[in-house]
Amino acid sequence: MDYKLISRLQTLLPLGYFYLIVLGILKDGVFFYMLGINFIKFSSITDVLMSPIADLTRYPVLLIAVIAINYALFLYNRYQVKNSHKNWVRSSFVYKKFWANHKSATEQDFKNHIKNQFLNSLLMMVACFFLGGGIGFGITARDRIENNKMTFDYKITYDSGKTAEVYMIDSNSVYYFFVEKGQKNITISPTGSIEKVELINNRMLK
Template sequence: MKYSEEIQKLLPLGYIYLVILGILKESIFYYQLGINILKYSTIMDILLSPIAEFTSNPITLLFIISLFVFHYNLPKIFLKYRNNRTLQKIFELKSEEKLSEDEIKNYYIFASFKMFAVILLSFFIGTGVAGGYSTIHRIRENKIDYNYTLNYNSGESKQIYLISTNSIYYFYVEKGDKSIQIAPIGSIKNIKKGLKVGILAK
């Protein structure tokens, strides 16, 4: 079986794994804010959560693409330098003396994806923990920028710090109030954002 065919077989399982990681990251992030995010999410929010995370800023997207390209080619590197003891020690590869050629290829593909999966798990958990902690700390210390104006259908306006949003809710903190508020998107006329220039500007 061709190498590309082996990769194609793993893609559906890979996306399911990404969705699980997306749920885990969002749950960890919002748990620190006292919110059970699954109660406020649709199936589409859950399915798109890993894509939303990857495209959250250009640096994250570049990191994920680079990571994928590297691990896609890693089995070929393993095969090319299969007798390199240093490489085997670094990546903790087992001996292949009793394996057939096809079994060796499959083993290297599995080893590469296993490392990729562990790195992604660390990335999602790390961003969930760090993001949630940073957000709640900045809210408590009043170190947030109220650079959004939320205009309700009723005509009421609020100056807010926008924590996040999904397909049906806005999660925000109103200026002068440290409590986290949740507003249905249907009740909002529009939202205005102050101009902030920079590659990481949100």
């Protein structure tokens, strides 16, 4: 059993999850900023801690694409490491730049550098996934509200018995964020004031 690998994973996994939490906060911050809402005021600590998992499972197609791209990048990185002695690697920009800045480095140092390049690319890719999603979906939601192009896929029933079809923007453990049909103002309603939420236009069941 490789105890060094296990020890390294025990160190990296908490750091990796903390990185995802930070990105989740930034993503939600950007998304709700587009709608004029300070989401921190309407979020609990549980929402913050669970946001990475929620975001990664919310858009499965994008998640699969990111995983596929990073896996391909990993395979290419490993292929480079195994063939670091070949001319096509030695003639690359990464190789020339590394040796220009590290005159006394060894071949193993260069292999480690390639591995670090993959890690940096992975972190950048994940950051783009979160922040790009926050910006993109925020702009989309704002434009739909401004141009009255919302799709009212949900029907909510308040605890008073009143019902309304709504464009659901988002939700967490404490609040629902939506726009009622016939309105353009965003409603932020505590979950305790809503008795039932129905998905009345489910595209997966058509």
